[in-house]
Amino acid sequence: MPRTRVSLLPLLPVALLLPLATACGGSADAGDADTKTVTVTVGYQSKTINTVTAGTLLRSLGYFEEELATRGRKDGITYKVAWQDYATGAPITAQMTAGKIDIGSMGDFPLLINAARGKQMGEPTRLVAITGYNLRGGLNTVVTAPGSTLRSLADLRGRKVSTSVGSAADGTLVRALQRAGIDPDKGIQKLNQQPSVGASALAAGNVDALSQFVAWPGKLAFEGRATALYDGAELNLPTFHGVTVREKFAEERAGILDDFLKAQRRATDHLRARPVAAAESVAKVTGLPAEVVYLYNGANGIATFDPRLRPELIAALKEDVPVLKAAGLVGDVDVDAFVDQAPLRRAVRSPAYPEAAAAKPELWLRGATTTRSFASPKELLRAVEGADVRAAYVPDALTGTLWFADKAVWVADGTELRAFVTPAGAQRYVGRHAGARIIRYADAVRLAS
Structure with a gap:
């Protein structure tokens, strides 16, 4: 029988389909009541530290506001930025498809859901830049409680595992289990939980393992609350976080998008030139230990920060689609139509950095x-x-x-x-x-x- 396409709408929690009560203001399309003032709304994840150059660090440095101020002096308009902080990419997507967030940042699997939801809701989005990436997949890790008798992925058979369904960490878990010969749907008891809830469940002994994305595994290990069971880099498949923008905003406010990408590049320059200072700054804002931030974002960190839309990353995004389709979270996703190289090329001269060298102690x-x-x-x-x-x-x-x-x-x-x-x-x-x-x-x- 032909496979019936499943609509994404009924599969996501109702809370993600409605405008969030915490949302403030609107999009930049209409501007404020004062026609001389335009507010740009940016959704970010402060504790997902792979996105700091488009979120936490960028906000603390004030580079986006500086770029907009320069624009404002030329066109006589006052530009404001409304920063909205979320724990995951899903609510950012919900707000973008409701026209309430203009620019957002999230991981590779949530980006695909962002593309699918945007098209479905008549508010298409585009991927315009990368924040941080790891070409082997080392940003996602499966951890267990200290003292656990589990020693390998094979030991998870029949066990309770917490993850966030639809996230890159869930994608790592699914692929890793498949390679280990374990059915990811029937071979384990998967609990769909927010990262903080999963961490608490692991500490309480309510789950046997936790599969999560940066910076949760490193944080729990640093605090002595978890030990690593599976390194996502064993998959040798790239994972990354990126910047998505509403298509309508990108077309009608192209100059503002350019300013954001210029500011992101400046924040990336800052992080790469002053990694310790950047880690301390992000730690101060997020409450994460600076040592954990540096593990991922440091000079030899797990993440490489480069806004360029590298071909390896786009190819990996295409490989992610079948995983989300199998989970019933998306139908077909036209990755080539979702990826838009033009804004970054227009905004930033020579956007690429040198290739990352192998990490050193x-x-x-x-x-x-x-x-x-x-x-x-x-x-x-x-x-x-x-x-x-x-x-x-x-x-x-x-x-x-x-x-x-x-x-x-x-x-x-x-x-x-x-x-x-x-x-x-x-x-x-x-x-x-x-x-x-x-x-x-x-x-x-x-x-x-």
């Missing part, structure tokens, strides 16, 4: 305004001993995903010391290298010296 000492990088994990560990360490970071020996050195799983292989995000990764390495053994972090530090 990195040390952040207390009181320091810069960090120090090392050529090897052993050199990092030598520097750690006796130092007043704020945070030490080390890349996974196989995936390159940066992780906290004291939370990593360490392996001694002859005179070499290697770090892994997960026990499974370390065990696989040990199984392939005779004489290699898993050791404690304290022993790794001792052996390094």
Whole structure:
């Protein structure tokens, strides 16, 4: 029988289909009652720190307001920015399709839902820039509670797992389970929860694992409330966050969109030039530990910040469509029609940055305004001993995903010391290298010296 196309409308919670009570103002299309004043509404996720160059950091730096002020001096109009903060991308999409948010930022899977919902509701949207990305997928992680007996993804069979359905973290979970030979619908008990709810459920022992996106896994690990079970980079599929805009706004207020993209580029320059200061700034606003922000957004962080719409990312977006279709969250999505390269090319000259280099071990000492990088994990560990360490970071020996050195799983292989995000990764390495053994972090530090 031919497959019946499922409408997205009945599948999403009613709350996401209605204008939120917290929304303030309207879109920039009509302007304020005073025709000399135009308000631009930006939806962002302050604690989804892969979007900070289009959200938290951008807002704190005031670059968008500066660009608009320059425009205002030329055309005699006063421009205002209304920033609206949300926990996930879904309510941003709901507000955009209601014409109440002009520009928004969210992850790759929510972006596809944004595209589908916009078209369905007669308020089409466009993807115009990237914020942060990881070409292997390391921004999503499955974690378990400290002391859990679970050691690999295979151990999740029949277990309760919390995630946010429709998010990139859910996409990672689905794909990872499939590769492990586990039916993502029947092989586990999946709970659809907000990240904070899932974190509480994990702490209370109500779920066995949590699959979430940046910065939740790193935050929980840093606070000693979780250990990594699966590194999303093992999928070797790009994941990213990006900027979406209402098509009508992009056409009627092209100059304002240009100003936003210019401001985003300036914020990206700031983050890349002053990563420690940027991490401290984001931490102050969000309440996240600066050490966690730096894990993702630092000089060697898990995320690479570059607004360019890289072909690898667009190709990955197309590969994401079948996952959401299988979950009944979207029908067909025309990714090529959704992606719009023109605004960024128009607004920013030479928008691309140099390709990201492989992550290096990195040390952040207390009181320091810069960090120090090392050529090897052993050199990092030598520097750690006796130092007043704020945070030490080390890349996974196989995936390159940066992780906290004291939370990593360490392996001694002859005179070499290697770090892994997960026990499974370390065990696989040990199984392939005779004489290699898993050791404690304290022993790794001792052996390094």
